[in-house]
Amino acid sequence: MLEYIAIAVLFLIAVVLAALIVFLGEIFGPRHSTPRKAMPYESGMRPVGEGRRRMPVRFYLIAVLFILFDIEVIFFLPWAVTFRKLGLFGLVEMFIFILILLVGYVYAWKKGALEWE
Amino acid sequence: MAQLDFYTLLPTVVLMAWASGLLIADLFIPRDRKAWTAGLAALGLALALGLTLAQIGRTGTGFAGMVTLDPFAVLANSLLLVSGLLAVGLSFGYLRRRDIDRGEYYSLTLFSVAGMMLMTQAADLIVVFLALEMFSLPLYVLAAFARPQPDSEEAGLKYFLLGAFSAGFLIYGIALVYGATQTTALAGVVTAVATGTASLPLLAAGAGLILVGLGFKVAAVPFHMWTPDVYQGAPTSVTAFMAAGAKIAGFAALMRVFVQAFPVLGEKLTPILWTLAALTMFLGNLVAIAQSNIKRMLAYSSIAHAGYILMALTAYANPQMRQMAVSAALFYLLAYALTNFGAWGVVAALEKQNGGGLELNDYAGLGRKSPALAAAMTIFMLSFTGVPPTLGLIGKIYLFRVTVEAGFIGLAVIGVLTSLVSAYYYLRVVVVMYMREGEPEASMDGWHKAVIALSAALTVLLSLAPAALFSLVSGATLLF
Numbered sequence: 001m002l003e004y005i006a007i008a009v010l011f012l013i014a015v016v017l018a019a020l021i022v023f024l025g026e027i028f029g030p031r032h033s034t035p036r037k038a039m040p041y042e043s044g045m046r047p048v049g050e051g052r053r054r055m056p057v058r059f060y061l062i063a064v065l066f067i068l069f070d071i072e073v074i075f076f077l078p079w080a081v082t083f084r085k086l087g088l089f090g091l092v093e094m095f096i097f098i099l100i101l102l103v104g105y106v107y108a109w110k111k112g113a114l115e116w117e
Numbered sequence: 118m119a120q121l122d123f124y125t126l127l128p129t130v131v132l133m134a135w136a137s138g139l140l141i142a143d144l145f146i147p148r149d150r151k152a153w154t155a156g157l158a159a160l161g162l163a164l165a166l167g168l169t170l171a172q173i174g175r176t177g178t179g180f181a182g183m184v185t186l187d188p189f190a191v192l193a194n195s196l197l198l199v200s201g202l203l204a205v206g207l208s209f210g211y212l213r214r215r216d217i218d219r220g221e222y223y224s225l226t227l228f229s230v231a232g233m234m235l236m237t238q239a240a241d242l243i244v245v246f247l248a249l250e251m252f253s254l255p256l257y258v259l260a261a262f263a264r265p266q267p268d269s270e271e272a273g274l275k276y277f278l279l280g281a282f283s284a285g286f287l288i289y290g291i292a293l294v295y296g297a298t299q300t301t302a303l304a305g306v307v308t309a310v311a312t313g314t315a316s317l318p319l320l321a322a323g324a325g326l327i328l329v330g331l332g333f334k335v336a337a338v339p340f341h342m343w344t345p346d347v348y349q350g351a352p353t354s355v356t357a358f359m360a361a362g363a364k365i366a367g368f369a370a371l372m373r374v375f376v377q378a379f380p381v382l383g384e385k386l387t388p389i390l391w392t393l394a395a396l397t398m399f400l401g402n403l404v405a406i407a408q409s410n411i412k413r414m415l416a417y418s419s420i421a422h423a424g425y426i427l428m429a430l431t432a433y434a435n436p437q438m439r440q441m442a443v444s445a446a447l448f449y450l451l452a453y454a455l456t457n458f459g460a461w462g463v464v465a466a467l468e469k470q471n472g473g474g475l476e477l478n479d480y481a482g483l484g485r486k487s488p489a490l491a492a493a494m495t496i497f498m499l500s501f502t503g504v505p506p507t508l509g510l511i512g513k514i515y516l517f518r519v520t521v522e523a524g525f526i527g528l529a530v531i532g533v534l535t536s537l538v539s540a541y542y543y544l545r546v547v548v549v550m551y552m553r554e555g556e557p558e559a560s561m562d563g564w565h566k567a568v569i570a571l572s573a574a575l576t577v578l579l580s581l582a583p584a585a586l587f588s589l590v591s592g593a594t595l596l597f
Contacts, residue, residue: 103137110144 061113072101125179125186128168128194129234135161136227143220151218155209158223159202162230166198169234176596178240182302185240187596189443192589193237193369196451197362201230203458203568204358210562211354211465217263225255226358233366237373242291242301242327245370249287249334252366253280256359260351266472272350279333279343287330293323294378306378317382324379324386328371328393335367337427338397341420348416353468356412357461360419361454368426368450372443375433376595383434390431391528397424398535406542409477411464414542418501421539422453428532429516432523444590445512445519451586452500452512452576459572460497463490466561466569474557480546481555490559491550493573498543500576503536508580515587 040047079086079094086093108114123130139161143154169191178185204226212218232251239245257280261273295301297319298309309315332340348356379386401421408414429446432438467474467483484491500509513536520529561569579586 100137103141107140107144 058116065108065113068104069101072098122177122179124172124175125177125184125238126235128165128172128198129231129238131168132161132165132227132231132234135164136224136231139227140221140224143224146220148218151213151220152209154220154223155205158227159205161227162198162201162205165230165234166195166202169194169198182304183241183244184235184238185596186238187594189369189373189447189593189595190238192447192593193365193450194234196447196454197230197233197237197365200358200361200365200454200458201226203572204354204362206564206568207357207458207462207465208354210565211352211468214470214560215263215352215468216470217352219262222259222262225259228252229255229259229358229362233362236366237369239370239373240303240377242294242303242374242378245374246284246288246291248366249284249330249370252363253284253334256280256355256363259355260347260359262355263352268350268472269352270350272347275343275350276347283330283333283340285330286326286333290323290326290328290330293319293326295323297323303374303378307380310381320379321382321385324375324382325389327374328386328389331367331371331374332393335364335371335423335426336420337393337423338400338420341397341400341423344420345413345416348419349410349412353412353461353465356416357458357465360415360461361457364419364423364426365450365454368430368446371430372433372446373595375430376439376443380434380436380439387431387434390427390433391525394424394427394431395528395531397421397427398532399424402535402539402542405539408542411475411477411480411546414477414546415460415464418539418543419457421535422449422501424535425449425513425516425532426453428520428525428528431525431528432519435523438519438523440591440594441519442523443595444587444593445515447590447593448515448586449512451590452508455572455575455579456497456500456507456509459493459569459576460501462561462565462569462572463494463497466490466559466565467557469558477546477549478553478555479557480549481553481557482550483555483557483559484551486555486557487559490569493569494550495547496573496576498546502540502543504540506577506580508576508583511580511583511586 036042075097076094079090083090139154139157142157146153172186172191173188175191176187205223208222208226209218212222229252232248232253232255235251236245236248239248257273257277260276261270263269264273291301294306297317298306298315300306300309306315306320310317310320329340333343336344348360351359375386398421401417401419401424405414405417405421408417426446426449429442429449432442435442464475467479473479480494483494496507499505500507503510503513513532517529517532520526520532
């Protein structure tokens, strides 16, 4: 049971810190209210119309491709960390992995998934 | 590190590589030459089948005990590869007729078969999960392959959502088994139980959840809800492959996991399996009677057949009956797969381009219009019912014998009674084909005809000389 106290302490610190930051900001923060600041997105994105409007399906395709190659990079990381231990075997294995991904890449390319129009 | 025994997985690895190559090769094959893609896919399956047959008599484990090679896996893999070949044979002409002959179809089929083959060899629960996802993901896409037709898209989405849901059950079960035994290896679970370090209630809960997850895949009641809609909506050639392949792979995994890892839970799990088998046989056969759409009827029939195979699995915990139960289930899977491809082949031949021709009434007059096709359909319906001279009968007798010898006489009685009920809706098809007037139109290419003829011939001929098959399945031992 005792070894979990550290987690409880961490949890407590996180809650207190978050509350503290909000509290301090509320007291000391300057307030200049402009119409632009009152908008939901300060970035300038203008929220017009319903939240459930249609998006071009291309975004979805890009998102899927992103996830695909994003995960590829994540798999590279543990491999790179233990590269010396794995030696030649690890190198060959990783090349096979890249080859499989390359097949998907070539397929997506040839099918025109990378063209915007 | 270099102790990886690639040989254990050679056919699967070759098939995966072939499927990847086919995906690229297909990009350079023009739309009107998709016969090349189909031919290459069949070649890849045949190559893998050859490599699998070369593994006969070899045993061993590979990849640090993650996969195993034993006679059971070799037989199940051969069955899966033959199913893949039959599916490709049914597909080409059918896809072209429905104007969905895209080359990805064959790559996806090959990937799916490779996943199923990995499933039969999995010696670790993590590999079971991996293989399940590997064969399911291509199937989800294949079910929606008749895009943009709404019913096919619905089938794909429904299968995907419920499949993902059931995968959740499976992985939760694996987590509980790990929690109970500190291992995911099937052999490790037995060791943990033997040394007394395992928590049995937790292990039982895990085994139950794994049963739910795999029960979804083999369409056992009460996890069958997706089956009729998916089987009906998916292109018929896909349904044929899905019905045979997913059942073989699912039951292979169920048998290996339960026989190898959970023999000690027999007392707890046997009543559950008993109930599942009885429910599945009852519901599948009774609801099938009410169907007028032939695809839905065959979907419920597929549920019912899952019940018969579950009946054999009920005896798994009995050490004397174990091998016989596995053999009987394999025999029935083989009989079911053959009959299944023939029956769905006939359905695909009669399906019209607009998706019509699937009602029972559309089969009226087939006996006069194309006698050969009607005769073949009659054979398949008789085999599903379990009437001589068909393989279905031998399979059922084998299953009932195992069930009775294991002491589940009540279950065997339910099996026989529901078989009698099933005769009503199977023979109704025969009656409609021969006794009513109609103008059905069948269209199929040579490969399609060959698949139907081969299934019909094997269904009859193998039933006349089942001794070879008996020795084949009784030699298919699970090693652990």
